Amino acid sequence: MIKVIKNGTVITMDEKRNKKYENLDIVIKDDTIIDICNNYNGEYDLVIDATGKIVMPGLINSHTHLGMSIFRATNDNLNLNDWLTKKIWPIEDNLTDSDVYYSTLLSCIEMIKTGTVMANDMYFNSDGCIKAIKEAKVRCLFGHCLMDKDGDERIEKLKSLYEANKDNELIKFSVAPHAFYTCSKDYLKKCSDLALNLDIPLHIHFAENLDEVRGIEKDYKKDLASVLEEVGLLRNKLILAHATFITEEDLLKLKDKDVSFVHNPVSNLNLGCGIANISKYRNYVNICLGTDGQGSGNNMNLFYHMSLVDLLQKGLYKNPTISSSYETLKMATINGAKALGVSDIIGSIEIGKKADIIILDMNDILVYPTVDLITNIVHNVSPNNVLTTIINGEILMQDNKLNLDIDIEKLKQQINLIINRAMK
Numbered sequence: 001m002i003k004v005i006k007n008g009t010v011i012t013m014d015e016k017r018n019k020k021y022e023n024l025d026i027v028i029k030d031d032t033i034i035d036i037c038n039n040y041n042g043e044y045d046l047v048i049d050a051t052g053k054i055v056m057p058g059l060i061n062s063h064t065h066l067g068m069s070i071f072r073a074t075n076d077n078l079n080l081n082d083w084l085t086k087k088i089w090p091i092e093d094n095l096t097d098s099d100v101y102y103s104t105l106l107s108c109i110e111m112i113k114t115g116t117v118m119a120n121d122m123y124f125n126s127d128g129c130i131k132a133i134k135e136a137k138v139r140c141l142f143g144h145c146l147m148d149k150d151g152d153e154r155i156e157k158l159k160s161l162y163e164a165n166k167d168n169e170l171i172k173f174s175v176a177p178h179a180f181y182t183c184s185k186d187y188l189k190k191c192s193d194l195a196l197n198l199d200i201p202l203h204i205h206f207a208e209n210l211d212e213v214r215g216i217e218k219d220y221k222k223d224l225a226s227v228l229e230e231v232g233l234l235r236n237k238l239i240l241a242h243a244t245f246i247t248e249e250d251l252l253k254l255k256d257k258d259v260s261f262v263h264n265p266v267s268n269l270n271l272g273c274g275i276a277n278i279s280k281y282r283n284y285v286n287i288c289l290g291t292d293g294q295g296s297g298n299n300m301n302l303f304y305h306m307s308l309v310d311l312l313q314k315g316l317y318k319n320p321t322i323s324s325s326y327e328t329l330k331m332a333t334i335n336g337a338k339a340l341g342v343s344d345i346i347g348s349i350e351i352g353k354k355a356d357i358i359i360l361d362m363n364d365i366l367v368y369p370t371v372d373l374i375t376n377i378v379h380n381v382s383p384n385n386v387l388t389t390i391i392n393g394e395i396l397m398q399d400n401k402l403n404l405d406i407d408i409e410k411l412k413q414q415i416n417l418i419i420n421r422a423m424k
């Protein structure tokens with residue numbers, strides 16, 4: 001099956017190209033981009049006319065908890081510790097695989113409708129998560145949440161999920177210990193060894209707020225980079241979610257390691273954690289973008305989160321030249337792909353990569369006119385402007401219409417049942 005996305009303004013995010021965007025045709029054979037050219041006149045089965053539209057790589061959300069959509073915007077007036085221990089964990093303890101399946105499915109639909117093609121997820125009731133991810137046909141690097149409590153059992157569960165889904169093209173696995181405050185030194189070492197043995201990334205919450213940093217320093221009596229080294233994590237392909245408080249000394253020690261930081265600006269603001277100094281970080285490590293779960297992140301619309309990234313750095317530095325829209329767009333595309341170990345297949349539009357592509361309508365009066373394309377996208381695109389989402393060559397949404405066999409109204413009813421049972 002050959003599809004041609006014709007005559008769109010294409011932002012490739014391919015650093016090898018001279019122009020940031022240009023008018024191009026993209027030719028897709030099954031799941032793969034086989035040509036990028038002007039005026040394609042070869043054979044085809046389907047044409048998507050993108051005249052006057054923007055074509056770009058699908059976005060990558062590098063830190064999520066897809067099963068948390070039922071907690072959307074529930075964090076008013078609570079700090080991280082109170083929110084987790086009083087509001088989230090008591091409810092999560094009673095969730096079933098079926099609850100998490102529906103909650104994850106809702107998040108996957110939110111991804112498709114907001115132009116996100118891949119999530120780096122960490123959650124539990126993982127059979128439910130994986131069932132939903134498969135049905136929605138989105139990409140995911142999935143980590144069964146690991147912590148001391150039932151620690152060995154959790155590791156066995158991860159191993160069995162990994163074995164059972166080894167050949168799945170869209171779902172890959174990480175080793176995902178929850179955080180230093182829920183995992184002992186020995187358990188973290190075990191997680192690090194496991195990730196090395198399976199040759200998969202390790203994803204962990206790290207240095208999210210100052211209390212957590214003080215706790216780690218008290219337990220380990222070392223700087224943060226040395227703590228990571230002590231438990232073995234610097235041997236891993238390491239994804240640190242948040243990393244809100246990393247010093248220059250730490251950054252120097254992390255510089256030559258395979259470490260990515262996932263910036264989660266909305267979650268960090270909501271929980272009063274602070275603003276990560278990513279303008280400094282990016283000189284040392286790869287920086288990508290996450291929403292966190294909707295409980296603290298409110299939504300998974302990465303366009304909204306991108307706008308905040310850019311504005312926060314300019315405000316933090318009292319300097320508008322510290323951040324650029326293009327750098328911010330990289331965080332949600334190619335930098336995310338690098339962090340998740342998939343930059344050979346997605347994150348930019350290039351021949352040989354998988355067709356994970358979105359199409360935007362910038363003729364909408366709310367984003368009109370477009371004078372500086374990248375800036376207008378980063379600051380003004382809303383989900384309504386995302387017309388089409390293609391993942392692995394499959395058109396999952398076209399002209400705002402979902403092509404999935406999922407009954408949205410029924411899904412909302414199921415979500416309401418879960419909320420009525422678990423939260424009231």
Ligand SMILES: [Zn+2]
Binds near residue numbers: 063064065205241
């Ligand atoms: Zn998180």
